[in-house]
Amino acid sequence: MPMPESMVPPFWWEREQLCYDRGNLRFAGEGVQELARRFGTPTFLYSGRRIRENLARVEAALKSTGLAHRLHYAMKANRFAPILTLMATERLCGIDACSPEEVMHATGCGFKETDISYTATAVSNSDLDALLRFEGLHMNCDAVSTIRRLGQRAPGRKIGLRINPAMGVGYGENERLHYSGEATTKFGIYKEQFEEALETAREHNLTVTTLHLHTGCGYLSQQLPVWETILAEAKTFASKIPGLERINLGGGLGVPHTKDDTPLDLSAWAAAIKRTFEGSGLTIEVEPGDYIVKDAGLLLLSVNTVETRQATRYIGVDGGFNIAVEPAFYKLPFEPVATRLRQGDTAPVTVVGNINEALDVFAEHHPMPPIHEEDTIALINSGAYASSMSSNHCMRGQFREVLLF
Secondary structure, rough: OOOHHHHHHOOOOHHHHHEEOEEEEEOOOHHHHHHHHHHHOOOEEEEHHHHHHHHHHHHHHOOOOOOOEEEEEEEOOOHHHHHHHHHOOOOOOEEEOOHHHHHHHHHHHHOOHHHHEEEEEOHHHHHHHHOOOOOOOOEEEOOOOHHHHHHHOOOOOOOOEEEEEEEEEEEOOOHHOOOOOOOOOOOOEEEOHHHHHHHHHOOOOOOEEEEEEOEEOOOHHHHHHHHHHHHHHHHHHHHOOOOOOOEEEEOOOOOOOOOOOOOOOOOHHHHHHHHHHOOOOOEEOOOOOOOHEEEEEEEEEEEEEEEOOOOOOEEEEEOOOOOOOOOHHHHHOOOOOEOOOOOOOEEEEEEOOOOOOOOOEEEEOOOOOOOOOEEEEEEEEEOOOOHHHHOHHHHHOOOOOEEEO
């Protein structure tokens, strides 16, 4: 028997378009259990409305700075073609791409070359040869080697430089999500190489018009003071480039993953940008991925095993870490929620996948209402870095994706 609506507790993640109605989970205006029956599992559901809202929220925050700005979507977060086509046809944003195939996929979904900002690492000669066929593409170089080889192929081109400010910021204290910091990383040009990078560009008649940085993923309001310090360091780099037109602040804007997380205050985020760059004359670019699509997605999974082993109650499902990697790789939770609330006490369970690997665990000791075999559960916040990072490990890589409007 479903739990009466009056007995349903408020959950931290509930909002309009993702909430319980008389004990049954609804998403994007539809009943989740019915969607699971219709499409089967595993299935990713994406809300077009939520994606639009998230993009509009970031755009409004940038507009509030009074600075010229441009928004790019980091498509590595989710490259599902209907999502990209939605963004392209409604002119909601540009694209941040990090491989030649991403550039071609984006153009195939409706984006123009001039809509795309390209930033990658360990760029090969074959990558450069493919990218240079797109004359309107803007390219940010993250190594002196890349500048040199690009200059040999296309002297006179306008480029960007990706820097590494040696400071990082991300979700909580999770260093796995830092692209720069105390430890040396593979990303970007450090202060010690910066003059060499500028000289290499000059030698090949390359004009540096953009400064780019990306220092981590998933930061929330608590991390904004550190992020503002990083902005100040970036401004120091920028002051050394005459005629600089743009500064790309990367992505990394996060969403809450647990009830203890404080959502990112976009007003405070925008105010930090304004304090740092007001009067600089620079166009501000950002390229969020997580913030745009993460909370716009659910992963539906069927429960096939409910069993207690020693003192642990296990819930086994028909998908694994190979199609939703963040809990295993980055210790970022995709919180499991019941699609149907039954009467009974909430109890801690451990939700595990169907891959023969010890790290295939979605949540440990997670409180859930009674769950039965053949139920459907949903993993929230699975709109980013799940389907796009999936593999066919154990030959269990099958899933569906559905965009809802």
